[in-house]
Amino acid sequence: MIDSKVTELLKKTQLSVTDGRRRILELFLQHEGALSHGDIEKKAGEKFDRVTVYRTLQAFLEKGLIHSIPSSDNSIRYALCKEECSEGHHRDDHVHFICNQCGNATCLEELVVPSIKLPRGYTAQQVEVLVSGICKSCSSR
Amino acid sequence: MIDSKVTELLKKTQLSVTDGRRRILELFLQHEGALSHGDIEKKAGEKFDRVTVYRTLQAFLEKGLIHSIPSSDNSIRYALCKEECSEGHHRDDHVHFICNQCGNATCLEELVVPSIKLPRGYTAQQVEVLVSGICKSCSSR
DNA sequence: CAACAAATGCAACAAAGTTGCAAAAAGAAC
DNA sequence: GTTCTTTTTGCAACTTTGTTGCATTTGTTG
Structure with a gap:
């Protein structure tokens, strides 16, 4: 069932459906929360080349499937976009x-x-708010 | 005059005053706006080793002289802190x-x-707001 | 100006990211 | 399903970015 959703999402964005893309998209759907390139490599890296992961994330970004979350520690993370996102229109x-x-x-x-x-004099095109602190599951321990 | 300010700042934060640190701090004071590691290397890199730049930025960060600005394109930038910042107390x-x-x-x-x-369930410790768009000097052209 | 502590440069590495190209897989058409 | 075309993948080679240990140099303190 998650499998059909994965395929559906790829089709909708006009990306050809390959094992690598299916696997990585699956990771995003399963994992509540964002993933860094490194995370993905660790979780799926034995099956796919590093380069493939780069290119897949790149493609997902361009098609509006995922968005990136800035960081100040060199570990940009990516998370699934909501349905309303599409190519160009984040x-x-x-x-x-x-x-x-x-x-x-x-x-x-x-x-x-x-x-x-x-x-x-300044014009805003996008606003990003990044809050850091203690998350729900950590504070309930 | 900028030179004495540089020295003063370094002294205040208990960093020993070396050529490298003076030069890099000077760059921050001169350059209105934030600088990435790469920028600094380009501007001061012929005189100092790459490693020195890394360690200097690291030291400045720890002492609260500068703060980092997150990014989603792998180019973390740094900018001078206001006077009120100090070690630990950003x-x-x-x-x-x-x-x-x-x-x-x-x-x-x-x-x-x-x-x-x-x-x-969530507790905030820091909030970062990152606006992207067109800046003052670009829109006046 | 000694004596000590700290910062620097260098070399060697490790990790992250990029590019070109041949092989393989997906998509389309029959 | 088979064939043809297009796209994606893996690999190799490479560039860039970041890290670590150590000997040398430079700053700091009395």
Whole structure:
């Protein structure tokens, strides 16, 4: 069932359905939270080449299947986009949370980023809000 | 005059005053906006070893002289902290702006990040707001 | 200006990311 | 299903980025 969803998603974005893409997309669907390139390599790396992972993430990004979450420690993470996203048209306007304890990153889809009033002369095209702290599962331990 | 400020800053943070540190700190003071490791290497790299740049930035970060600005393109940038920052005690609560045209990053010190109300179970320790768009100097051209 | 502590440069590595190209797999047409 | 075309993959080679240990140099302190 998750398998058919994977295929459906790939078809919808006009990406040809290959083992690698299926596997990586599956990882995103299974894993609640964001994944870094490294994570994916670890989880699927024995079956696929490093280069394939790079190219797959690249393709997913371009097609609007996933979006990237900035980081200040050189480990950019990626997370699934909601259905409304498509090529070029990202609607990636939620807050991202990174746990300082477990290191996991999650999309807080229910929290829309606030609009920021910029100084005269500046034009905003995208706003990213990155909150770090202690996540739900870490604080309940 | 900028030279004495550089020395003063280093002294205040109990870093020994060396040519490399002076040069790099000078770059930050001169250059309005944030600098990536690469930028610094380009601007000062012929005089100093790559490793020195890494270690200097590391030291500046730890002492609270600079703070890092997350990115989603693997080019973390650094910018000078305000005076109030010190070891451990960062007061780095302003909005960061990245220009999609010229690529420069600036601290919008006058814009304090909004407080974000998180879902139950989450605790915020830091909030980072990253706005991208067109900056002042690019839009006036 | 000694004596000590700290920072630097170098070399050697490890890890991350990129590119070109031949082989393999997917998609389309019959 | 077979064939043809297009796309993707894996591999190799390479570039860039980041790390570590150690001897040498440079700063700091009295």
